[in-house]
Amino acid sequence: MKILVIQGHPDAKSFSHGNAMNYVEHAKSLGHEVALVDLSDADFDPVLRYGYRQHMEDESFPKLVQQLVKNADHIAFFFPIWWSAEPSILKGLFDRVFTPKFAYIYHPDGKREKLLTGKTASVFTTSHGPAFFYKMFGNVLFRWKYLLLAYCGIKATHCFDLGNMEDKVDTPERRQKYIEKCANTLK
Numbered sequence: 236m237k238i239l240v241i242q243g244h245p246d247a248k249s250f251s252h253g254n255a256m257n258y259v260e261h262a263k264s265l266g267h268e269v270a271l272v273d274l275s276d277a278d279f280d281p282v283l284r285y286g287y288r289q290h291m292e293d294e295s296f297p298k299l300v301q302q303l304v305k306n307a308d309h310i311a312f313f314f315p316i317w318w319s320a321e322p323s324i325l326k327g328l329f330d331r332v333f334t335p336k337f338a339y340i341y342h343p344d345g346k347r348e349k350l351l352t353g354k355t356a357s358v359f360t361t362s363h364g365p366a367f368f369y370k371m372f373g374n375v376l377f378r379w380k381y382l383l384l385a386y387c388g389i390k391a392t393h394c395f396d397l398g399n400m401e402d403k404v405d406t407p408e409r410r411q412k413y414i415e416k417c418a419n420t421l422k
Contacts, residue, residue, distance in 0.1 A: 237268045239307035241300075243314030243325030247275035250400070251361055254414050255313035258359075261418040270303045274324045281327020287335055297331040304332065309355045310389065313417075316362040316375050316396065329383065338387035349388030356384050357393040359417045361400050393420045 240262075242255035252275055262269045279296035304310065314321045321329075335341065340348040358379045380391040397413040399405055 237270075237306055237308045238262050239270045239272065239303050239310045241310060241312050241325070241328070242271065242273045242275065243312060243322055243328070245275055245322055245324050247273070249275075249315070250410060251313045251315050251359075254359060254361075254417055255311075257414050258311060258313070258418050258421075262421055265421055267421070270307065272300055272303065272328070274322075274328060277324075277328075279328075279331075281324050281331065283327065283330040291331075297328075297334075300328065300332045301334075301337050304351070304354075307354060309357070309392075311357045311359065312379070313359045314361075315400075316360050316364075319375060321375075321379075333383070333387055347386075349386070352388035354389045355392045356389045357417075357420055358384075358391060358395070359393075360396045362396055362398045363400050363402070364398055393417075 240255055240259050242252055244251035244255075246252065252273075255271075255273075259269050259271055277296065280291065280293065284291055312325075314325050320326065332338075336350075338349075338351055340350065342348060358376060360375065362375075376394040376396060380394050384391050395413075395417065397410070
């Protein structure tokens with residue numbers, strides 16, 4: 236299987252980054268073809284300065300990521316939940332990559348065509364709040380599963396959050412179990 240991992244934490248020393256790198260290595264050990272977009276070292280402007288009215292001057296990075304998305308069977312997203320959303324750099328990547336005519340098309344009759352059908356995705360997050368909160372009230376995982384990915388035709392197969400980060404229940408063993416849980420979705 237061709238897997239694209241999108242690591243959405245801007246800090247290369249973060250838990251989310253480490254979890255993504257473990258997933259990459261585990262996927263490779265299982266014989267999958269893996270591509271990585273690591274936003275902690277990406278050099279691109281995440282701001283969609285003109286909306287979709289006109290292209291930005293440098294489209295090279297978004298075009299590269301579009302090609303990786305097109306080639307992938309499965310996309311795994313790793314990021315922390317900040318202020319009930321993904322980090323701004325990941326939101327900017329989504330804005331600049333999952334564009335009209337690449338991810339979907341609006342037709343004059345008002346119908347939308349999903350252009351990324353047949354692909355699956357996993358969303359692995361961390362948060363300071365309890366995980367159940369983001370599943371029930373925070374709408375982050377719901378938004379990613381139904382309003383972002385499904386909108387383009389991508390089926391989310393796993394959406395996990397490790398809540399209570401840096402709380403008294405947060406231990407190295409608990410974090411390791413989460414890393415293993417994420418990697419084990421590859422089986």
